[in-house]
Amino acid sequence: MPTASAQRSRSVVAIPAYNEAATIRGVVDRVRADLPDCDVLVVNDGSHDDTAAALAGSGAVVADHLCNLGYGRAIQTAVLYATRGGYDRLITLDADGQHDPAQVRPLLAEFDSGRWDLLIGSRYVATRGYDGVPLGRRIGMQFFSSVVGLVAQHRIYDTTSGLKIIGRQTFVALTDWSFIDFHAEALVYLMRLGYRVGEFPITVAERRHGQSMYSTLSHIKYPLKTLLMVVLSMVQASMMRKRVS
Amino acid sequence: MTGAGIVVSVAIGAGLLLWVVNLIRRDRLYVGYGVIFVIGTLAALVVLLVPALLAAITRASDALLAMPALSIVPLALFTFLMVYVFAQITVLSNRVMRLTQELAIRNAREDGKLEPRALEPRP
Numbered sequence: 134m135p136t137a138s139a140q141r142s143r144s145v146v147a148i149p150a151y152n153e154a155a156t157i158r159g160v161v162d163r164v165r166a167d168l169p170d171c172d173v174l175v176v177n178d179g180s181h182d183d184t185a186a187a188l189a190g191s192g193a194v195v196a197d198h199l200c201n202l203g204y205g206r207a208i209q210t211a212v213l214y215a216t217r218g219g220y221d222r223l224i225t226l227d228a229d230g231q232h233d234p235a236q237v238r239p240l241l242a243e244f245d246s247g248r249w250d251l252l253i254g255s256r257y258v259a260t261r262g263y264d265g266v267p268l269g270r271r272i273g274m275q276f277f278s279s280v281v282g283l284v285a286q287h288r289i290y291d292t293t294s295g296l297k298i299i300g301r302q303t304f305v306a307l308t309d310w311s312f313i314d315f316h317a318e319a320l321v322y323l324m325r326l327g328y329r330v331g332e333f334p335i336t337v338a339e340r341r342h343g344q345s346m347y348s349t350l351s352h353i354k355y356p357l358k359t360l361l362m363v364v365l366s367m368v369q370a371s372m373m374r375k376r377v378s
Numbered sequence: 379m380t381g382a383g384i385v386v387s388v389a390i391g392a393g394l395l396l397w398v399v400n401l402i403r404r405d406r407l408y409v410g411y412g413v414i415f416v417i418g419t420l421a422a423l424v425v426l427l428v429p430a431l432l433a434a435i436t437r438a439s440d441a442l443l444a445m446p447a448l449s450i451v452p453l454a455l456f457t458f459l460m461v462y463v464f465a466q467i468t469v470l471s472n473r474v475m476r477l478t479q480e481l482a483i484r485n486a487r488e489d490g491k492l493e494p495r496a497l498e499p500r501p
Binding site: 154172174176192195196197198199200202206209210217218310311313350352357358361362365368369 | 399402403406408410412413416417472474475478479481482484485486487489490
């Protein structure tokens with residue numbers, strides 16, 4: 134059963150949060166101020182700081198994971214919530230305050246043009262380059278952007294953006310298979326299934342609190358896991374298409 | 379290693395690789411575990427298929443450990459057993475994840491229905 138406000142808006146903003154006590158309340162307040170017609174869902178992914186306390190009385194609905202499941206599963210929880218709540222659009226935002234909720238409006242306008250099933254708020258599509266990004270990360274982003282372009286015939290410049298608008302038509306596809314971080318592997322899977330994935334330029338602020346979810350070790354593990362999952366996404370999408378036809 | 383030994387080893391490696399990849403695809407093996415087996419198996423296949431590399435590694439291992447050729451059999455069995463154990467861990471882990479997600483969604487939806495803040499007008 135969707136909430137009364139969900140029936141009114143049909144859009145839910147989902148903010149996955151893991152140990153983001155310093156920023157989460159500010160992010161929720163800005164979302165509620167800038168997007169008053171959207172419901173707000175925070176997926177508290179097993180935080181062991183004061184994230185839950187910071188959300189008390191914020192007006193956001195909180196989905197508490199009892200333990201940390203990771204970013205991909207937090208997004209999947211949000212997709213399941215949106216599916217069961219009957220929402221038409223799921224908007225994902227990072228909890229670290231890097232995304233300005235005011236930038237969601239033009240993104241929504243582009244999404245509502247009906248050209249896209251999933252629209253990414255992209256930091257790099259305007260410049261089509263990665264200026265200012267640390268070298269290791271830049272190589273990774275260029276590599277996965279090229280891989281997506283190669284296997285899906287449509288280049289995505291910002292495969293790791295946390296700001297996305299996800300249309301209802303993709304909800305089933307995004308919950309019937311598991312992804313790591315909803316990055317390149319999820320985009321390839323959707324595009325190989327025939328969904329239309331696009332980018333719209335945005336700017337992001339510097340992270341002021343907390344740490345990136347990527348540790349030193351994950352800089353080695355992430356590309357290996359993601360590359361393997363990209364290959365498997367192609368296989369899985371191909372099998373799904375055959376099953377449907 | 380004899381030609382027949384190489385063929386059998388490559389066949390075992392290819393079988394392991396296919397099994398692991400299929401387990402990951404079916405969400406029965408966490409990709410973080412699976413990628414280790416994939417890389418290990420690919421490395422072993424490369425060694426088997428490049429004669430100069432195989433000869434160098436055989437010389438090095440003989441000098442260090444002097445392993446009998448048959449030691450590859452328990453090694454292969456152990457690897458298959460490890461994949462099976464990790465697959466069982468993944469299945470259990472997936473059940474816990476699903477339960478955690480369902481609890482979170484159920485509580486959130488109850489929260490959304492019951493909390494007056496979800497119904498109040500937005501600023």
